[in-house]
Amino acid sequence: MTRRSGRLQAKHEHGSTHGDKIAKIKKEQCSRKKTQKRLNGGTQNLRVQEGTSKAEVLTETPMEGLQDAFDRPAFLHQTQLCPLPQLSWGSSEDVWVKMLSKETKYKHSKNSLERHPRLQPKMRAVLLDWLMEVCEAYFLHRQTFYLAQDFFDRFMLTQENMEKERLQLIGITALFIASKIEEIYPPKIMELAYVTDGACLEEEILQMELIMLKALNWDLVPETVVSWMKLYIQMASVYDFTNLLVPQFSQETYIQITQLLDLCILDINSLDFKYGVLAAAAFCHFISFDIVQKVSGLSWEMVEGCVNWMAPFVETMASYERAKLKEFVKVSSDDRHNIQTHVDYLSMLHEAQQKSTIPVNGIFPPTPPSSAEKSSSH
Structure with missing residues (x-):
């Protein structure tokens, strides 16, 4: 695999380190606080x-x-x-x-694994990585994958003592539901059963579909990480407000950011953050925070923990080949950036997690509270 050096940064911030960028943002925020009353x-x-x-x-x-x-x-x-x-x-x-x-x-939390003693975070990562492969094979959209990811994580939060043998069935069923919501031509159930190599039968997928829909209380329209990201980058790039629904951002930049989100979502610690915050933090690594704040309404205090947590993932991704737009049969050129793609995310994830365990100045980065804990604290 071709490798390149450097970090993912906004064009006008090349050469600056992650620490320099954080210090600059903190200084700007401190200055604003002196002139504003809360x-x-x-x-x-x-x-x-x-x-x-x-x-x-x-x-x-x-x-x-x-x-x-x-x-x-x-x-x-x-x-x-x-x-x-x-x-x-x-x-x-x-x-x-x-x-x-x-x-x-739509609440999510990494604490769902506490309800399933036999499961490990890596099992979730392997499952989601496989679902990305399935999405690319059937030209499914990024939104379809992120809906499936949300359905899976929220469903696991409602269950207890799940066996690892059931994970593939739950995952493919989540994708089955998501594809029927998002895709114009969703894959047939026989196709999804086929990609499991006999591990999941059509009848089992249909049974699990009913179980999941009831457990989720038919709440199937969350704002996913990628839908927040698309809004932010659209608002930052828009030049014609009369056609806000028409993409006006660079496809090349979009796939760089979405690849970072793909990598981060495999880590169960990503569920510590609300989707809007996760997307904003990813955007911070490509553009100035002033713009991120303008398009998201989030303060630096709200995204700082996520930006710092994401730094090892950014560093790891920068050492791999730059994401490129792919051509897909029967997919128009103006929609190809929306198709979910897959690379060797598991290797990247392992490297990023190794980096995140290394203390900075002898101090391990703090773990932020989960989204559920934040909500309950208010």
């Missing part, structure tokens, strides 16, 4: 005034404390503005609030 505690209702161009979303952060933005008050800590422009096809404020509410509704 709103004190208490609760107020989320207010969207009819006829206004922008709504002030009153919440502790865009990703935290939003209980149910439509009929329950949000916890107040600072004012966040909706970053979306005026939309001709709907209310930008409603769209934004709906996306934020899903971060609270």
Whole structure:
């Protein structure tokens, strides 16, 4: 495999180290704090005034404390503005609030493995890596894979004492459900049973589908990591707000970021973070934080832990061959970046995890609280 040196950085930040970038962002944030007053505690209702161009979303952060933005008050800590422009096809404020509410509704946590003593984090990584291979073989979209990943992780959070022999059945069933939601022409169930090499029968997939749907309470429309990422990069690249739904970003840059997300999602510690934060942290490694903050509404304090956790993955990925756009039969050139691809992620994951166990200045990086713990603390 061809290797290259260097780190993934924004074009105008070549040569700077991860530590330099973190120090620069902290300095900028400290400067802002001196000129801004924070709103004190208490609760107020989320207010969207009819006829206004922008709504002030009153919440502790865009990703935290939003209980149910439509009929329950949000916890107040600072004012966040909706970053979306005026939309001709709907209310930008409603769209934004709906996306934020899903971060609270669809809970995930790495603590799910505590409910399954016989399972190890590597088993999850191997399963998701295999699902990426299946997606590429059948030209399935990235969103399909990330839906399947979300279904799998949330389902495991509802179960106990699962045997490792059942993981492939759960994984392929999650992909079966996701493909029917996302794909115009989803693979037939016989095709998905075939790729398991006889390990999963069609009847078993159908039975597991019912079990999973009931366990998930039919909640099947989360904002995935890749949907947040697509929004952020679109907002950072947009030049024609009248066609916001039409991709206006570089496909080459997009696949670099999504490959980093693919690698990170294999590590179960990625579930410590909300999807919107995970996507924002990945974006931080390719562009200035000022832009990330503008398109996400997240403060540096909200993404710092994730950015630091992600650093070994960025370093590892930079030592491998740069991701390239692939050509797919019957896939148009303007959609090829959306097709889920696969590389030797397991080797990359092993290297990244080895790096993450090395202390910095004799100090091991702290483990941030899970998304569930963050929500419960408010």
